[in-house]
Amino acid sequence: MKKNLFILFLTISTVVSAQTTRKYSNEFMNIGVDAASFGMANAVVASTSNVNSGYWNPAGLVHLEDNQLSLMHASYFANIANYDYAAFAMPLDDQSAVALSVIRFGVDDILNTTQLIDEQGNIDYNRIRLFSTADYGVTFSYARALPLDGLNFGVNAKVIRRIIGDFASSWGFGLDAGIQFEAGNDLKFGLMARDITTTFNAWSIDEAKFADIQGAVEDQNQDLPETTEITIPKLQLGVSKKFVFHYDFSLLTEVDLNVRFAETNDIFSSGFASITPSGGFEFGYIDMVYVRAGVGNFQNIRQLDGSESVGFQPNLGVGFKYKGIQVDYALTDIGDQSAALYSNVFSLTLDWDIFR
Template identity: 40%
Template structure:
């Protein structure tokens, strides 16, 4: 059973959330995975060009481009042969004004059926497999987005957007956390150029953890020399994402979109192209070829890091490595089907994943104010 291989995870999960309140470099990392196969296929370079419901994740300012439709976006992906599951849902709701749009987004990343082996060994030393129970470790994110057009001319649009997000994390019945935060973004469209800026966790997102153990569980943890946490608060520092994109027409029926993003973090030195203390910068580049707004071919690279070259176990020389991704998309009337082949983890776990997403537009009539 795949879940049985994860029986050692419980102590690790508890240690990960047991410290006192502090900034964590990779806090709420599930919120940085991405949303929609289009964006993942383009190497997560999206803040400048995103114009559909996934903008609620990438850049809330882009939601205002969904003006006349109720749009639904769905995505499912799996890690490590299905052990970890990642799901995404967005519903975009235009208002009575063409200059304002609302969005609701839900994300879930979870490892289910983890084996709890705390009571595997009886007091007399015998092994009782009937004492094994399963639990889930799940992270949930809920985003309420608002987007508004500030300026609209024949050649230039200026949009803004904000996210209010609620985070819930749970490790079975042992530990639960609630968190809150705010994001804000700007998107400028001028002729063939696109520019975007997003500030995530602007107010310093936090998770407040609470733990609940029975006396028997506390005893088992103590005998295994594990710390027994009581309460803790985990803080996520702000980050800034800058992006620029340009559309290159190719004849009358097709075009090429190129975008570059720069993910700027302020929580200390990271293994990125620009690595400093406290500022580090991680670039991302994506391309999308569009034929008649029906067929789309995508590619991208991100996650540039210094690591060991493949097969180099002698010299231990570090070289620049990166994470590529590819994808395709097809539009069929009001439906859009997208696919991406990418690595949702990192360079230390170079396992690529098939990602599928679906976008549905439901047309409706609306009165203009």
């Protein structure tokens, strides 16, 4: 029982931290979307050009020729957490496009044992209740081509909703902005700036329910946490190049730099900013079958003996596209080079012309 109470206590006191500005606030919005992108280790900010551009770089939405729908599901932490994503995008004309995307990251059916013991000190299992903790992100995207040939820009307006059962909840708002530039010969550059206005989250906490768990675990009593969070900006810069061989074969390559304005375990870190690289490639055959691989998330890891090593996350993926239907699969974090568990990611992308 103490273990369940402690997990419940940490869920609230850790997510709603006493710090006003947190390095890792709303981190579920940084996981990524689309199995094809995961297969390339998320190194797609310069090359993205479909419905999923609303997440990776809204400037890429300009390349849409028809409406598109994307769906994705992934399980994390040995299937404890579910990560789901849906997006719809449509071109307004040959110069602009819009998109709407929804992300949910949640853990369901958590046991709430705070009321397990009744007023007479008896254990009553009927008093156990289930609750869920879930994070939602809704993003509205707009993209437009600029007068300079090959230069496109896009913006995102985000609404964040985070719920911890009926104990606490929050609303958040923020903006992203991105640009892409096509230099010719299939060479592209991309820049995505997330949370450029420092995304703000305001929490509402049920003080009565929080009091039930404040004293549930010995030596873990705390004051009520602060109710505001600020998510600091992040940058992703990339360059991509596509090669075509004998008309039927293609090779898309991209290298990205991910920048966070905080001191972290990234391999390049300072008090001002931290940088970690990622890279990936996609080998395609007749624009139908794809094989992908990538590596990213390079981190300095401190071992138990005090020594340090560099961990990284290798990914693999495959895809199949036929008449406007694209199915992709990615296996993330293969091998044992980082502390994270591997995950299976599936996604489906539909082009509206299949209905015509």
